């Protein structure tokens with residue numbers, strides 16, 4: 001089976017397509033292992049869908065499934081278009097709902113599911129946190145000192161709230177820096193799309209930024225976020241690192 005390895009702003013994925021949806025949790029753990037496998041933050045498998053261009057199965061590197069993945073959706077759209085599985089402007093089904101995506105060269109925009117504020121009253125570690133849903137759950141706090149990301153504290157909050165954990169800082173020019181501890185990877189990743197979306201949305205709701213912002217994850221790449229009629233648009237470059245034949249199914 002041909003598999004592809006992609007990086008979307010540093011968040012990296014193994015992808016392939018299949019006619020059959022099956023439990024691939026064990027395969028995800030095997031392929032995503034950075035010592036004995038290909039190495040990735042997640043596995044994405046595209047399968048046929050009667051109404052949309054395709055449906056996907058998304059697995060974190062620990063084999064857990066997740067309803068949505070912002071960076072994965074951008075890599076997946078590029079993979080689908082490059083392999084003739086979908087037009088440049090496509091829709092596909094995730095457990096979070098239908099995602100629209102548009103491919104322009106290596107620049108891909110995903111339209112995420114409508115963001116929800118689940119809680120805005122959490123206090124932990126002397127910080128005020130919001131819990132938001134941008135396809136998956138995210139805790140968000142603002143902290144000017146981005147070096148102040150305590151991964152031990154983040155891990156505890158991740159399990160207490162079963163959510164990804166983000167710290168963000170709004171720059172004077174309205175751009176946002178974000179660091180994310182990712183559920184299911186159980187570590188900080190170089191980028192987390194739904195996490196950047198959650199940080200952007202809180203900053204927008206608190207009038208710290210307007211309806212558009214550049215967001216910089218740990219990888220330092222530039223992502224373009226927007227809020228259009230209640231939908232968060234998420235745009236940035238993706239890179240196909242390599243493709244190869246592997247005995248997977």
Ligand SMILES: N[C@H](CCC[C@H](N)C(=O)O)C(=O)O
Pocket residue numbers: 011041060065066068069070071072136137164182183184185191192193194195
């Ligand atoms: N680890 C997340 C899913 C992937 C999210 C992230 N990679 C993104 O780009 O949105 C979770 O289990 O909630």
